[in-house]
Amino acid sequence: MHIDDTDPAKVLAEEGLLRDLRSQMHRFASLQLGDPQLAEDAVQEALMGALKNARSFGGRAALKTWVFAILKNKIADTLRKRSRTVEANQLVGDGEESFDELFDERGYWHAAERPVHWADPESALHDKHFWRVFETCLDHLPGRQARVFMMREFIELESREICAAADITVSNLNVTLHRARLRLRECLENHWFLRGELSYGGSSR
Amino acid sequence: MNCRHATRLLSEAQERELSLSELASLKFHTAMCVGCRNFGRQIQTLRKISRAYTLGAGMEEPEKTEGRSGDGDS
Structure with a gap:
C-alpha cells in the first residue's frame, strides 16, 4: 500500500x-x-x-x-x-399502468409472476455482480418512479417531504412507490435471485 | 382482499402505520398467500439493499494501481 x-x-x-x-x-x-x-x-x-x-x-x-x-x-x-419548482408534470403522469401482466383480472398473482422465496439476500450485498444488476434494474424504472423510490429509500425522506418536493399527493406517492417496488422486486428476482436458484439448486423439480 | 390490494398495503406499511382493520385483512390474506408473504419480505429486503447502496456498497473500490489508473483492458 x-x-x-x-x-x-x-x-x-x-x-x-x-x-x-x-x-x-x-x-x-x-x-x-x-x-x-x-x-x-x-x-x-x-x-x-x-x-x-x-x-x-x-x-x-x-x-x-x-x-x-x-x-x-x-x-x-x-x-x-x-419543492414545487420542477417536475410536477413529469411526476404525475405515467398514470395507467395496470400491471395486468402481474395480476389476473381478479387481482391475484399470475402463477408465473408470484414472488418466490429469496435465498440469502445478505450475501448478495457483498457481490459486486449483484450491484450491477441492482443498478440496471433501477435504470429500467420509469424516471419518476425511480426518483420517488430513491427519495424514499436512498435519501430517506419522509412521505410528506417527498410530496412537498415533488408536488404530488400522498395517494399519488403511495401508488408510485407500490409500482416501483413491484417492478424492482420482479427485476431483481428474475435477474438475480432466480438465476441463483437455477444454478445452485438442481434439486428443485 | 386480492393480491393487488395486499401488495399495495404491504408497500404503504413502509411509509405509515396501517390501521387495525387493514392489518387484520392483510394478515388474513397473507396467511393463505405465499406470493404476498414473499412480497412483504422482499420489500423489506429492498430497503436494506437501498441503505447498503447509499453507504457505498456496490460502488466498486478502485483498484490500487501503481501510479496509473483505469486504462481498462485494451
Whole structure:
C-alpha cells in the first residue's frame, strides 16, 4: 500500500481514486436530482465538506461511506429546497399502468409472476455482480418512479417531504412507490435471485 | 382482499402505520398467500439493499494501481 489510507486529504488527492469516486457520486446524485448541473453542485459541496472536515479514517471504504453520507445530506437539502419548482408534470403522469401482466383480472398473482422465496439476500450485498444488476434494474424504472423510490429509500425522506418536493399527493406517492417496488422486486428476482436458484439448486423439480 | 390490494398495503406499511382493520385483512390474506408473504419480505429486503447502496456498497473500490489508473483492458 503506497499511500496513507488514513488521511482523507491524501486519499482524495490521489487522482484515479478521486476521479472514480466523483463519477460514482455524480451518477448517484444525477439519478436522484434528474439534473446534471445540480448533481455536480451537490458533489462539489460534498467533496469540499469532506476535505474541510478532514479527519482520520480507517481506510478508503470508510472514507467513501462518509463522503456518500455527506452527499446524501446535500441531495436531501436540494430536494427539499426545490419543492414545487420542477417536475410536477413529469411526476404525475405515467398514470395507467395496470400491471395486468402481474395480476389476473381478479387481482391475484399470475402463477408465473408470484414472488418466490429469496435465498440469502445478505450475501448478495457483498457481490459486486449483484450491484450491477441492482443498478440496471433501477435504470429500467420509469424516471419518476425511480426518483420517488430513491427519495424514499436512498435519501430517506419522509412521505410528506417527498410530496412537498415533488408536488404530488400522498395517494399519488403511495401508488408510485407500490409500482416501483413491484417492478424492482420482479427485476431483481428474475435477474438475480432466480438465476441463483437455477444454478445452485438442481434439486428443485 | 386480492393480491393487488395486499401488495399495495404491504408497500404503504413502509411509509405509515396501517390501521387495525387493514392489518387484520392483510394478515388474513397473507396467511393463505405465499406470493404476498414473499412480497412483504422482499420489500423489506429492498430497503436494506437501498441503505447498503447509499453507504457505498456496490460502488466498486478502485483498484490500487501503481501510479496509473483505469486504462481498462485494451
